[in-house]
Amino acid sequence: MSLLSLLGVLSSAIFSGTSLLYATLGEVVTERSGTVNLGLEGVLLICAATGYGVTITTGNPFIGVLAAMLTGGLVNLIFGYLVITRRANQLASGLAMIFFGYGLSSLIGKPFIGKMIHSLPRYMIPGLENFPLRYTSLFRFDLLIYLVIPMAILIWWLLYRTRWGLGLRAVGENAETAYASGRNPGLIKYQALFVGGLLAGLGAAHLSIAFTMNWAEYMTGGRGFIAIALVIFSKWHPLRAIAGVLVFTGAVAFQLLLQVSGVNVSPFLLDMIPFVLTLTVLLIWGGTRKHSAPATLGRVYQGTE
Amino acid sequence: MIQSTNPRFKIPDSIMKIIQPVVRYGLTIILALFLFAGILLSTGNNPITSYQDLFTATFGSAYGFSEVIVSMIPILLTALAVALPSRIGMINVGGEGQLYLGAVFATFGALAFKDLPTWLLLPLMVLLGILGGALWAFLPAFFKSIGLVNETITTLLLNSIAPKIAGLLVFGYWHSPRETNMTPNFVEAARLPTFFGTRIHLGIVFGIVLLILFWFVMKRTRWGLEMRAIGGNVQAARRNGIPVAPYMLIVFCISGGIAGLAGMAQVSGFYGLLIPNFSPGYGYMGFLISWLAGGNPLGILLMAFVVSVILTGGNMLQITIGLPYAVINLLLAFTLFVVLARPTLPKLRKGKTA
Numbered sequence: 001m002s003l004l005s006l007l008g009v010l011s012s013a014i015f016s017g018t019s020l021l022y023a024t025l026g027e028v029v030t031e032r033s034g035t036v037n038l039g040l041e042g043v044l045l046i047c048a049a050t051g052y053g054v055t056i057t058t059g060n061p062f063i064g065v066l067a068a069m070l071t072g073g074l075v076n077l078i079f080g081y082l083v084i085t086r087r088a089n090q091l092a093s094g095l096a097m098i099f100f101g102y103g104l105s106s107l108i109g110k111p112f113i114g115k116m117i118h119s120l121p122r123y124m125i126p127g128l129e130n131f132p133l134r135y136t137s138l139f140r141f142d143l144l145i146y147l148v149i150p151m152a153i154l155i156w157w158l159l160y161r162t163r164w165g166l167g168l169r170a171v172g173e174n175a176e177t178a179y180a181s182g183r184n185p186g187l188i189k190y191q192a193l194f195v196g197g198l199l200a201g202l203g204a205a206h207l208s209i210a211f212t213m214n215w216a217e218y219m220t221g222g223r224g225f226i227a228i229a230l231v232i233f234s235k236w237h238p239l240r241a242i243a244g245v246l247v248f249t250g251a252v253a254f255q256l257l258l259q260v261s262g263v264n265v266s267p268f269l270l271d272m273i274p275f276v277l278t279l280t281v282l283l284i285w286g287g288t289r290k291h292s293a294p295a296t297l298g299r300v301y302q303g304t305e
Numbered sequence: 306m307i308q309s310t311n312p313r314f315k316i317p318d319s320i321m322k323i324i325q326p327v328v329r330y331g332l333t334i335i336l337a338l339f340l341f342a343g344i345l346l347s348t349g350n351n352p353i354t355s356y357q358d359l360f361t362a363t364f365g366s367a368y369g370f371s372e373v374i375v376s377m378i379p380i381l382l383t384a385l386a387v388a389l390p391s392r393i394g395m396i397n398v399g400g401e402g403q404l405y406l407g408a409v410f411a412t413f414g415a416l417a418f419k420d421l422p423t424w425l426l427l428p429l430m431v432l433l434g435i436l437g438g439a440l441w442a443f444l445p446a447f448f449k450s451i452g453l454v455n456e457t458i459t460t461l462l463l464n465s466i467a468p469k470i471a472g473l474l475v476f477g478y479w480h481s482p483r484e485t486n487m488t489p490n491f492v493e494a495a496r497l498p499t500f501f502g503t504r505i506h507l508g509i510v511f512g513i514v515l516l517i518l519f520w521f522v523m524k525r526t527r528w529g530l531e532m533r534a535i536g537g538n539v540q541a542a543r544r545n546g547i548p549v550a551p552y553m554l555i556v557f558c559i560s561g562g563i564a565g566l567a568g569m570a571q572v573s574g575f576y577g578l579l580i581p582n583f584s585p586g587y588g589y590m591g592f593l594i595s596w597l598a599g600g601n602p603l604g605i606l607l608m609a610f611v612v613s614v615i616l617t618g619g620n621m622l623q624i625t626i627g628l629p630y631a632v633i634n635l636l637l638a639f640t641l642f643v644v645l646a647r648p649t650l651p652k653l654r655k656g657k658t659a
Binding site: 086107 | 344348398454458464473581586589592631
């Protein structure tokens with residue numbers, strides 16, 4: 001095993017983890033307001049297809065990223081209409097969003113299968129200029145990768161240091177009390193879903209535009225579910241979500257490492273690793289995390305009239 | 306949007322009880338078809354001729370109709386696998402994974418004991434299928450019962466793992482000499498019998514018998530009463546001495562077993578071999594059906610039929626107008642949207658589990 005392949009593994013793991021962290025952050029925001037969006041997988045698919053399609057039609061990956069974000073926000077508003085305005089069950093609505101995502105994304109993505117795109121421009125990590133190119137070329141990352149950790153800090157700041165975040169968390173803990181203290185729980189839940197959708201769109205855009213650079217049906221391959229599990233692991237906290245994604249990234253790196261080292265392991269077994277690891281992590285820490293969940297998570301807010 | 310089921314005009318209750326769900330389901334479907342027509346229009350297709358195609362493909366011939374029944378078998382079973390635990394307030398979104406494990410276990414039986422006679426081999430495969438599904442349901446139920454983690458997210462993760470197990474075994478060990486992506490054809494003794502020269506197989510009998518059994522147990526037995534008590538109010542049930550935790554564990558395993566049986570029926574009755582990724586989301590469709598039906602046995606039969614019409618007709622649409630097959634998920638999603646968007650009707654509240 002050469003140093004080069006080790007670094008290559010590290011680099012791909014970073015690429016693979018970025019989209020997941022954005023999606024996880026988005027789900028943290030929504031769940032903090034008391035809404036579980038089980039349909040994250042579907043939302044990610046729609047955003048990935050839209051972002052990819054817009055990038056091809058406009059030729060500009062940045063417009064593609066923006067389109068994906070906006071799509072995420074809007075799709076989450078549909079979900080919001082069901083669970084907030086119509087007070088539908090959140091789990092069933094989430095399942096409906098998964099179906100919606102499978103269907104709509106394949107419809108949107110169909111004309112773009114196999115087409116090439118201009119990806120996001122990549123910049124080298126500053127300070128690496130003096131190393132040989134064959135190593136440093138692996139560490140040229142796009143803007144979204146550099147921004148993902150600052151984004152986690154920004155979300156933390158929004159949730160824990162602003163009035164809006166306080167209101168949002170209050171709604172998630174106890175909507176009636178938040179209402180009594182002058183907040184509008186329905187509106188705040190909508191806002192949380194919209195922000196969560198923007199972040200999911202960002203993650204999905206990174207997946208299709210910057211990482212895989214193509215569109216394929218069902219391309220997210222369960223990332224939405226892993227993100228939801230990581231939210232539990234992170235105790236609904238944006239900064240701990242980074243740690244959660246690192247676990248996943250480690251799993252992906254391990255998987256790739258086994259592949260490049262030529263060990264004769266079935267690819268199916270390797271593909272299981274991230275899921276098995278996420279599950280294990282949940283089992284080890286899940287039980288102790290129950291008390292840190294937003295108190296009204298998953299419950300329908302029946303209004304105060 | 307739809308208030309026409311409001312029983313304002315005077316019709317006897319007994320007739321109302323039959324008319325109301327029919328009207329409700331009917332309007333739901335019509336509205337969903339209407340929404341999907343928008344999608345068809347936006348892709349440059351004529352919705353009217355598309356729907357005509359859909360209906361002639363399914364109701365237009367005896368063969369088409371038999372295909373609807375065939376595609377109904379797995380989703381009838383997976384719907385039951387969702388409806389049963391929902392009665393005690395548990396949510397089984399893991400039908401997909403349980404189905405795969407059932408299929409994998411049954412395939413093991415078919416390949417390992419292919420010399421056994423039919424009367425021994427088929428029951429063995431049924432048992433193995435149930436065992437596989439139950440095992441895959443036991444894990445989340447066990448973790449929930451010891452207070453570790455909620456069953457929803459664990460079942461979803463297990464759903465992602467199960468097809469990979471099937472892939473691992475097929476590609477690694479079980480594939481036929483010529484093709485690497487499927488097992489060899491099962492021996493005749495490992496195939497469920499089919500009827501009337503169509504592809505309808507014994508699985509439909511499993512589905513209907515279990516559906517009747519489900520109704521009977523819920524309505525007429527002590528178990529059903531106790532389960533309804535748990536679903537109604539866990540605390541009250543516990544105080545009345547009902548063993549809640551064992552119930553949750555056992556009911557969840559049974560429901561996993563039913564989904565596993567669906568997988569067994571699919572490989573043994575329909576394909577006659579195991580392909581990785583053979584399920585286009587039967588487990589999730591089961592959830593959808595059970596939800597649409599509010600867990601009601603007759604409703605499950607009805608909705609499973611409707612979803613099968615959509616699936617079978619969707620196959621046809623894919624061929625005639627060249628839309629990707631996954632688009633049919635949109636029609637399913639719209640149906641669910643319509644139902645979810647009006648949860649205030651009294652019947653639907655019953656199915657609520659959260």
